[in-house]
Amino acid sequence: MAKRIDVSDLNVYYSAFKAVEGVTMTVEPRSVTAFIGPSGCGKSTFLRTLNRMHEVIPGGRVEGKVMLDDQDLYDSGVDPVAVRRTVGMVFQRPNPFPTMSIYDNVAAGLKLNGVKGKKRLDEVVEKSLQGANLWNEVKDRLSKPGAGLSGGQQQRLCIARAIAVEPQVLLMDEPCSALDPISTLAIEDLIGELKSKYTIVIVTHNMQQAARVSDRTAFFNLAATGKPGKLIEIDDTQRIFNNPGVKATEDYISGRFG
Amino acid sequence: MSSVTGVSLADETPGPHGSAPLSGDGAGTGRLGDRLFGGAAKGAGIFVIALVTLVGVFLLWQAIPAIANDKASFLTSREWSVNDSNNLRFGIVELLWTTVTASAIAMLIAVPVGVAVALFITQYAPTWLSRPAASLIDLLAAVPSIVFGIWGLRTFGPVFEPVQNFLRDHLGWIPLFSDANISGGSTILFVGIVLAIMVLPIVTALSREVFAQTPITHREGALALGATKWEMIRISVLPFGKPGVISAAMLGLGRALGETIAVTIILSTLPDGAKWTFSLLNGGETFASRIANNAAEFDTPQKAGAFIAAGLVLFILTFVVNAIARIVIDRRKAFSE
Numbered sequence A: 001m002a003k004r005i006d007v008s009d010l011n012v013y014y015s016a017f018k019a020v021e022g023v024t025m026t027v028e029p030r031s032v033t034a035f036i037g038p039s040g041c042g043k044s045t046f047l048r049t050l051n052r053m054h055e056v057i058p059g060g061r062v063e064g065k066v067m068l069d070d071q072d073l074y075d076s077g078v079d080p081v082a083v084r085r086t087v088g089m090v091f092q093r094p095n096p097f098p099t100m101s102i103y104d105n106v107a108a109g110l111k112l113n114g115v116k117g118k119k120r121l122d123e124v125v126e127k128s129l130q131g132a133n134l135w136n137e138v139k140d141r142l143s144k145p146g147a148g149l150s151g152g153q154q155q156r157l158c159i160a161r162a163i164a165v166e167p168q169v170l171l172m173d174e175p176c177s178a179l180d181p182i183s184t185l186a187i188e189d190l191i192g193e194l195k196s197k198y199t200i201v202i203v204t205h206n207m208q209q210a211a212r213v214s215d216r217t218a219f220f221n222l223a224a225t226g227k228p229g230k231l232i233e234i235d236d237t238q239r240i241f242n243n244p245g246v247k248a249t250e251d252y253i254s255g256r257f258g
Numbered sequence B: 001m002s003s004v005t006g007v008s009l010a011d012e013t014p015g016p017h018g019s020a021p022l023s024g025d026g027a028g029t030g031r032l033g034d035r036l037f038g039g040a041a042k043g044a045g046i047f048v049i050a051l052v053t054l055v056g057v058f059l060l061w062q063a064i065p066a067i068a069n070d071k072a073s074f075l076t077s078r079e080w081s082v083n084d085s086n087n088l089r090f091g092i093v094e095l096l097w098t099t100v101t102a103s104a105i106a107m108l109i110a111v112p113v114g115v116a117v118a119l120f121i122t123q124y125a126p127t128w129l130s131r132p133a134a135s136l137i138d139l140l141a142a143v144p145s146i147v148f149g150i151w152g153l154r155t156f157g158p159v160f161e162p163v164q165n166f167l168r169d170h171l172g173w174i175p176l177f178s179d180a181n182i183s184g185g186s187t188i189l190f191v192g193i194v195l196a197i198m199v200l201p202i203v204t205a206l207s208r209e210v211f212a213q214t215p216i217t218h219r220e221g222a223l224a225l226g227a228t229k230w231e232m233i234r235i236s237v238l239p240f241g242k243p244g245v246i247s248a249a250m251l252g253l254g255r256a257l258g259e260t261i262a263v264t265i266i267l268s269t270l271p272d273g274a275k276w277t278f279s280l281l282n283g284g285e286t287f288a289s290r291i292a293n294n295a296a297e298f299d300t301p302q303k304a305g306a307f308i309a310a311g312l313v314l315f316i317l318t319f320v321v322n323a324i325a326r327i328v329i330d331r332r333k334a335f336s337e
């Protein structure tokens, strides 16, 4: 069920401001692709074009093509709501629905999809929480508010919520940046397990994390503030970290940036 | 709107009943400025509490002798004859019925409409429309109630008459709509509708405020799961705004229960000894309009006491409504932080 993403010549705008320019890349199915690059270079902006969340922002628009297998996400006949059910997303800050219980948080997406019947919901909720390595910690308090969990647990809850609807692709924007090292490791392990089923794209500022979890790494950069961010190169993670093709990549990774 | 990636302001904004500090903390330093300001704040707080207590004490003090002399049952009697101070007979049941039904009608209309308007303004309307629309509604709140009274009596009442006749003719078999021989523009139902228009701006303005504060992260969380706009509103915006909407409704209800002048102008008073009916198409008097209609007659303490006793019940009613609202809001707290 994992799908390949093919982006060609993508420009991303906030009203008149071009935030990202000319991105062309392929994201392989059943693999983890990491986006790295300095702050403000457009990693999140670009990531959000992959499930059409970018256009939620007033003035947000996109030029170019994003193919999910052989479907162009930005084709005029494509419903953004359907795209987001296929391409799930986990945000930088854990954002469980605060008025919902743990159970309802995980079941929320299913209910949107019209899944009914307690038995079926129970099954999927358990499977998703297990998939997110959270089941053992919360199985006795499923009816408690999701906001009562620790930050790391909340983030895994959000992952469970995202995988409950069985998306083809999972996008993660700095999913560990608000977490302690132990929770971070738990999520990295989880990413390692999830990649057997999903296409995963993760934005991170943590070089070690990119090196640990990803198969491919994309380096973004921007010439100067106010200029659009660009994809500098994308390659096997091994190569990017040991023997990158572009000098700027090496400078960034080794901390000689700017 | 701030960056989509970083921490946005909205993330930090506490909910209307969220973690905003409602109680003092240990940050005072004991310096002169701190002490002055702390003292002033404390003084203001004590002043308000004292004022409410004094109002309550005044009402009790004036009402108790009259209630003690009441020859009829104060809570269940429909009588109201207070002219003979040796034979006071008065009860509030009819006032209570009229006050509560008129306010209930007002809330049944104003809350859904207010919430819908607030949702439209904050979630659907383009910016060029939402600002003027919001101001217009706020302006409605500034219209004095006497204007609503006169407008209701002279302009809206005649327009409403056919609607009322339709209800009477087709739903008359329901006791609530049975004929009571009162003209369309001066019934409990009609007053309820005018009250709804009067409280609508309160409900709308406060709901709009809380809906607009829904953190972006909550809304995007729903959208990213594949929620449509309406589903996003149901999952994120409405639950987030619920305590605020309840507060708004209670504030509106407080206004409706106590509204005097518009009700006095619009509502037909009933002659002494009129037959009891549950009909909303009847006239009647609310606590406030009964007092206002008879304000000229407070010549003996006994007589005034009877009306003040009615005022006391209204005071308690409003108090209970607010207390219930607080409990409802507090109960939801565990789920809103």
Ligand SMILES: Nc1ncnc2c1ncn2[C@@H]1O[C@H](COP(=O)(O)OP(=O)(O)OP(=O)(O)O)[C@@H](O)[C@H]1O
Residues within 6 Å of the ligand: A014, A017, A019, A037, A038, A039, A040, A041, A042, A043, A044, A045, A046, A057, A226, A229, B001, B002, B003, B004, B005, B006
């Ligand atoms: N809502 C917005 N409206 C207008 N411009 C925005 C908005 N969000 C981001 N930008 C701009 O787009 C550019 C790219 O921002 P983006 O958040 O994608 O960077 P990033 O690479 O994710 O940075 P970080 O590593 O700090 O998260 C920046 O110049 C930023 O100021």
Ligand SMILES: [Mg+2]
Residues within 6 Å of the ligand: A043, A044, A045, A173, A203, B005, B006
């Ligand atoms: Mg970012």
